[in-house]
Amino acid sequence: MAFENPSREHIKELLASAQNIAVVGLSDNPDRTSHMVAAAMQSRGYRIIPVNPNASTILGETCYPSLSDIPEPVDIVNVFRRADQVVPIAQEAVDIKAKVFWLQLDIVNEEAARIATDAGLEAIMDRCIKVEDAILNPRNN
Template identity: 75%
Template sequence: MTFENPSRERIKEILANAGAIAVVGLSDNPDRVSHMVAAAMQARGYRIIPVNPNADRILGEKCYASLDDIPEEIDLVNVFRRSETVVPIAEDAVRKGAKVFWLQQGVYNEEAASICRQGGLEVIMDRCIKVEDAVLNPRGV
């Protein structure tokens, strides 16, 4: 069965209900796309939790080395990693009890999607969370 993202209406609901968003691969370099996207989402009121083993703080938030190290519940895992590296992150997201596994634009992995779906997570792949939020929730912020 070929993967299909949720409907735009469902993605809008997911974003409306997103509490803590763990951003795996969030760079501390403001010139990197992951940093720009996470900063924009934070500016729009989303709670961002950086996952980067090489930094202490990003966007004013404490960084964690992995999803397992985050001491709170995670609603959404947003991934900025190469497609071939996301299977272990999917396994971590299931173990952590996240609700949604979101692979950024250009990132697609059927095995990771299957792992997450079997673990009860909704999956979105090859979509930019910032673009989706701007289109579906135009707040002018």
């Protein structure tokens, strides 16, 4: 059976209940998409936990070299890596008992999604978390 993202209503619920978002592949370069998306999510009240082995802090938060190094619970693992690199990240998301495994826009890997869903995580692929949150949880500024 082909992968299907959760319904928009369910994605809305997942975002509304999330607090900590670990961003794998978060760049410390403000011109990179990962940085812009994470900064936007942070400004909307989410706690961003950077996962980048080459930086010490990003967006004022301590960076961790891998998901397994994060010392607190993670609700969403948001991934900015190439599709051919995400299978081990899916397994690590399972290992840390994250609730959601989210592959950003243009990232699709059926095996990674299957690893996540088989372990009880919600899997979302080829969707931008910032766009989904803005559409599903509009806020007045």
